[in-house]
Amino acid sequence: MTSKRHPYIPNSVDSAKKEMMKAIGINNIQELYTDIPANCQLKKRLELPEHPLSEMKLKRHIETLLSRNKTCEEMPTFLGAGCWPHYVPAAVQEIVQRSELLTAYTPYQPEISQGMLQALFEYQSMICELTGMDAANCSVYDWASALGEAARMASRIKGKPEILVPCIIHPERLATLKVYAEPAGITVKQVTYDSKSGQVDLKDLEAKISEKTAAVYIENPSYLGFIETQVEEISDNAHKHNALFIVGIDPTTLGILKPPGEYGADIVVGEAQPLGNAMSFGGSMLGIFACRDDMSFLRQMPGRIIGLTTTKNGEQQGFCMALQTREQHIRREKATSNICTNEALCAVAAAVYLALLGPEGLRDLGAACMAKANYAMRLLSKVHRVQTPVFNSTHVKEFTVNFDESGLTVKDVNAKLLQRGIHGGKDVSKEFPELGQTALYCVTEIHSKADIERLAEALDGTLGW
Amino acid sequence: MFRQASWNEQVIFNLGRKGRRGHLLSEVEEEVKQAVGDAEALIPKNMRRKSAPDLPELSEVEVIRHFIRLSEMNYGVDSGFYPLGSCTMKYNPKINEFLTHSPKLEMLHPYQDETTVQGILEALYKLERWLAELTGMHEVCLQPAAGAHGEFLGTILMRDYFKASGEQARRTEIIVPDSAHGTNPASAAMAGFNVVVVPSDDSGCVNLGALKAAVSERTAGLMLTNPNTLGVFENNIDEIARIIHDAGGLLYYDGANLNPLLCKARPGDMGFDIVHINVHKTFSTPHGGGGPGAGPVGVSDKLAKFLPVPRIVFDGKMYRLDYERPHSIGKIRGFYGNVAVLLRAYAYILSLGVEGLTEVAEVSVLNANYLMRKLEKVKGLTLPYDGDQPRKHECVFSAKPLKSETGVAAVDIAKRLLDYGVHAPTMYFPLIVEEALMIEPTETAEKEEIDRFVDSLRMVCEEARSNPKIVTGAPHNTAVTRLDEVKASHPKTMALSWKMHQKKRQERESG
Numbered sequence: 001m002t003s004k005r006h007p008y009i010p011n012s013v014d015s016a017k018k019e020m021m022k023a024i025g026i027n028n029i030q031e032l033y034t035d036i037p038a039n040c041q042l043k044k045r046l047e048l049p050e051h052p053l054s055e056m057k058l059k060r061h062i063e064t065l066l067s068r069n070k071t072c073e074e075m076p077t078f079l080g081a082g083c084w085p086h087y088v089p090a091a092v093q094e095i096v097q098r099s100e101l102l103t104a105y106t107p108y109q110p111e112i113s114q115g116m117l118q119a120l121f122e123y124q125s126m127i128c129e130l131t132g133m134d135a136a137n138c139s140v141y142d143w144a145s146a147l148g149e150a151a152r153m154a155s156r157i158k159g160k161p162e163i164l165v166p167c168i169i170h171p172e173r174l175a176t177l178k179v180y181a182e183p184a185g186i187t188v189k190q191v192t193y194d195s196k197s198g199q200v201d202l203k204d205l206e207a208k209i210s211e212k213t214a215a216v217y218i219e220n221p222s223y224l225g226f227i228e229t230q231v232e233e234i235s236d237n238a239h240k241h242n243a244l245f246i247v248g249i250d251p252t253t254l255g256i257l258k259p260p261g262e263y264g265a266d267i268v269v270g271e272a273q274p275l276g277n278a279m280s281f282g283g284s285m286l287g288i289f290a291c292r293d294d295m296s297f298l299r300q301m302p303g304r305i306i307g308l309t310t311t312k313n314g315e316q317q318g319f320c321m322a323l324q325t326r327e328q329h330i331r332r333e334k335a336t337s338n339i340c341t342n343e344a345l346c347a348v349a350a351a352v353y354l355a356l357l358g359p360e361g362l363r364d365l366g367a368a369c370m371a372k373a374n375y376a377m378r379l380l381s382k383v384h385r386v387q388t389p390v391f392n393s394t395h396v397k398e399f400t401v402n403f404d405e406s407g408l409t410v411k412d413v414n415a416k417l418l419q420r421g422i423h424g425g426k427d428v429s430k431e432f433p434e435l436g437q438t439a440l441y442c443v444t445e446i447h448s449k450a451d452i453e454r455l456a457e458a459l460d461g462t463l464g465w
Numbered sequence: 466m467f468r469q470a471s472w473n474e475q476v477i478f479n480l481g482r483k484g485r486r487g488h489l490l491s492e493v494e495e496e497v498k499q500a501v502g503d504a505e506a507l508i509p510k511n512m513r514r515k516s517a518p519d520l521p522e523l524s525e526v527e528v529i530r531h532f533i534r535l536s537e538m539n540y541g542v543d544s545g546f547y548p549l550g551s552c553t554m555k556y557n558p559k560i561n562e563f564l565t566h567s568p569k570l571e572m573l574h575p576y577q578d579e580t581t582v583q584g585i586l587e588a589l590y591k592l593e594r595w596l597a598e599l600t601g602m603h604e605v606c607l608q609p610a611a612g613a614h615g616e617f618l619g620t621i622l623m624r625d626y627f628k629a630s631g632e633q634a635r636r637t638e639i640i641v642p643d644s645a646h647g648t649n650p651a652s653a654a655m656a657g658f659n660v661v662v663v664p665s666d667d668s669g670c671v672n673l674g675a676l677k678a679a680v681s682e683r684t685a686g687l688m689l690t691n692p693n694t695l696g697v698f699e700n701n702i703d704e705i706a707r708i709i710h711d712a713g714g715l716l717y718y719d720g721a722n723l724n725p726l727l728c729k730a731r732p733g734d735m736g737f738d739i740v741h742i743n744v745h746k747t748f749s750t751p752h753g754g755g756g757p758g759a760g761p762v763g764v765s766d767k768l769a770k771f772l773p774v775p776r777i778v779f780d781g782k783m784y785r786l787d788y789e790r791p792h793s794i795g796k797i798r799g800f801y802g803n804v805a806v807l808l809r810a811y812a813y814i815l816s817l818g819v820e821g822l823t824e825v826a827e828v829s830v831l832n833a834n835y836l837m838r839k840l841e842k843v844k845g846l847t848l849p850y851d852g853d854q855p856r857k858h859e860c861v862f863s864a865k866p867l868k869s870e871t872g873v874a875a876v877d878i879a880k881r882l883l884d885y886g887v888h889a890p891t892m893y894f895p896l897i898v899e900e901a902l903m904i905e906p907t908e909t910a911e912k913e914e915i916d917r918f919v920d921s922l923r924m925v926c927e928e929a930r931s932n933p934k935i936v937t938g939a940p941h942n943t944a945v946t947r948l949d950e951v952k953a954s955h956p957k958t959m960a961l962s963w964k965m966h967q968k969k970r971q972e973r974e975s976g
């Protein structure tokens with residue numbers, strides 16, 4: 001009987017099993033499980049599908065299931081907030097599906113893994129060019145966990161227990177930061193914003209910063225999409241108090257926005273998903289982590305870092321993991337982080353994407369998003385009972401839209417839009433009650449003028465009379 | 466003999482030509498341009514980028530050739546045998562890749578209205594239930610991005626559990642065996658615990674006497690890998706669970722080694738309170754050269770209320786994301802997890818069912834024991850710890866005898882194996898084995914491949930005696946010969962980016 005042959009299990013064929021069992025002197029595979037105490041051996045039937053599905057049935061099943069989703073391709077969707085829709089060139093897809101990269105482990109044997117190592121080194125290098133920093137790691141899980149790691153790193157470097165962050169911050173990022181910070185004895189304090197501009201309130205910053213402050217963190221563009229302009233002042237104030245300056249970024253804006261390295265950032269974190277990675281319902285993401293070339297920083301960096309080296313005989317250039325003495329397999333409980341598996345293949349996608357775009361393409365990307373988002377703001381602000389943006393600051397690809405005058409909630413508005421085949425922006429009314437019924441809209445290069453006009457018309461039809 | 470491509474490929478910054486483009490964006494519509502004007506002019510002057518980032522400028526052709534050449538200098542599971550212990554480098558089914566590249570997944574935004582994402586929510590909900598069933602846990606959270614991220618969540622759950630019970634100030638210690646993976650102590654420390662290490666006994670299992678001596682009213686929990694990193698099942702698990710629970714602690718299961726237990730035994734039934742699963746190991750999602758992975762965490766009933774938000778709930782009609790969890794620890798990342806990885810795991814489970822998963826477990830164990838018994842006969846290698854006991858999915862050999870005899874170390878053996886066209890085993894882990902070679906064939910290795918591997922290893926040991934230089938000078942057939950890893954981390958030469966490299970080179974050249 002060969003009832004159990006499975007395509008993924010070569011030795012499921014009986015003859016192979018028999019030969020192997022004979023070689024090791026057993027009659028039954030169960031003999032290899034006798035060391036598991038009887039009370040731990042599973043006796044009940046598990047509530048799982050019992051039999052293997054054929055590939056064709058599996059494909060049908062998953063495709064049927066996924067067909068119940070309605071995607072951003074099927075309805076103009078104006079969601080961003082940390083996971084952004086951008087076009088992924090076919091060339092990126094081609095590279096990340098190369099199975100030599102896809103099916104490799106972390107490059108523990110560098111000589112046979114030069115491809116991955118070089119690609120990751122190139123990713124790190126490009127992130128440095130974008131951000132104006134000197135060194136980057138080859139990724140952390142996402143922006144939120146990057147911020148958590150950055151706070152801990154700053155606290156270790158400065159030996160101080162507080163981090164100041166803006167009130168305008170993604171709530172999930174803030175929640176993550178708190179979970180990372182609390183066990184390290186780090187307190188997270190929030191700095192208020194100017195109610196007209198949304199900009200960090202420098203007076204409040206001055207009031208809250210102290211000798212306990214390990215780092216000041218800002219985001220550029222902010223969570224609500226506008227450019228934070230008082231960067232020099234914030235940076236100077238942080239440094240004056242012997243604190244680090246951490247900046248969170250959306251890399252698609254760095255073709256047009258000043259890189260944080262030019263305004264004093266010591267650590268840069270951010271989300272590189274929009275560089276050649278699909279949204280896929282929010283995962284996989286790609287956390288950026290970069291810092292200055294300063295040994296006291298580099299020794300405290302979390303995560304895997306790829307370095308340039310040569311062969312031992314000095315004849316060839318090559319790449320391998322660097323500064324491993326920071327890491328868990330060597331330092332164990334004293335490691336700078338526990339991270340091993342990161343988001344390496346997403347980083348390769350980002351490297352391919354940036355190589356395809358080049359400096360001009362990145363600038364075009366930033367400019368296209370900004371032009372379209374600002375066009376959308378202009379159209380929407382003409383819609384009766386809609387106010388956009390809430391703050392009088394400059395917006396790059398995301399902006400706030402307020403519906404207070406309509407008497408409708410964001411939830412109502414979004415429900416009505418959905419009926420018209422459009423997905424509105426993210427409801428932030430619970431996150432920022434002081435902003436009333438406000439939504440965060442995102443427009444990128446994938447949105448056509450027609451999409452934006454359809455949105456304006458739909459809103460007009462919904463609230464305009 | 467194996468020969469890997471060796472392209473001597475330039476760093477991408479040295480390629481291309483000014484003005485070349487690999488991708489053109491669609492032109493912004495004329496009316497948009499006219500309405501908005503020069504978008505960059507809207508940016509306050511002090512915030513404009515003054516000089517373009519120094520990115521390479523290449524055509525699509527050059528970009529593709531560059532990265533294809535790089536891929537040819539890389540070795541994956543599809544290239545050949547990859548017995549990297551503890552990493553469960555099994556074959557990654559192609560259909561799962563195909564399915565996750567569907568626009569019906571890729572084009573979903575995480576904040577879409579729940580009515581528009583019922584398909585993916587159903588898959589995730591069911592996957593949670595299946596993983597809970599396979600591990601014997603009450604609830605599963607899919608959010609962690611990797612095993613270590615799961616460990617971080619798990620130890621944070623311990624923290625919040627004791628916060629709620631009013632014992633946080635006292636329960637400050639987490640116990641880990643000396644055979645544990647480095648992430649275990651690192652995660653415990655990240656969550657604010659002190660780490661207490663307990664030694665292993667002669668059979669490679671937790672030393673019960675030492676464990677009893679280590680537990681106290683300060684114990685928050687024990688982190689245990691079972692089968693442990695020697696591939697040995699901790700057969701005193703009942704006693705271990707009793708010792709920890711009697712002391713009021715929680716038992717944490719590092720699921721990196723779950724593969725041999727699928728449908729055979731469950732951590733929940735062994736008394737574990739918290740479990741993480743390495744989806745990129747046991748559930749065959751590709752490792753991607755270092756991620757993305759997924760590290761779901763399963764918990765017992767009493768810990769469920771602390772899990773991160775949102776939880777996926779089902780009311781019989783609709784799947785929803787529930788944020789109303791007052792006891793939740795909050796978040797450990799944005800959104801809901803590495804969904805594209807998780808969907809592959811969902812497909813994997815369907816492609817096997819209980820029947821196939823049982824086969825996965827059994828054949829992974831058969832393969833490992835077959836390999837071990839063959840390798841035992843190779844002179845120069847020994848099998849430390851109880852040699853009569855079977856192993857589960859992996860086995861750990863020591864190359865110490867060969868080293869004493871010939872001077873050839875585990876690292877040399879590993880490098881020389883690369884020349885034979887197989888990936889090396891994990892080396893120098895677990896730390897309790899000197900000159901360790903940790904070998905995990907997984908169920909996707911065929912007998913012929915295992916036989917070839919054992920032959921290769923035998924030949925390497927023979928070479929160590931007859932021609933040691935060929936082994937200590939290995940590898941010879943890979944893209945590059947042995948690398949200077951010290952140079953990569955030396956402050957004088959360390960270059961973690963192209964920019965740093967150029968700066969240091971200039972410094973050296975100008976003396």
Ligand SMILES: Cc1ncc(COP(=O)(O)O)c(C=O)c1O
Pocket residue numbers: 339340341551552611612613614646648690694719721722743758760
């Ligand atoms: C025993 C063990 N625990 C934990 C981990 C960490 O898992 P990950 O790399 O997914 O974070 C590993 C991975 O190498 C492992 O082997």
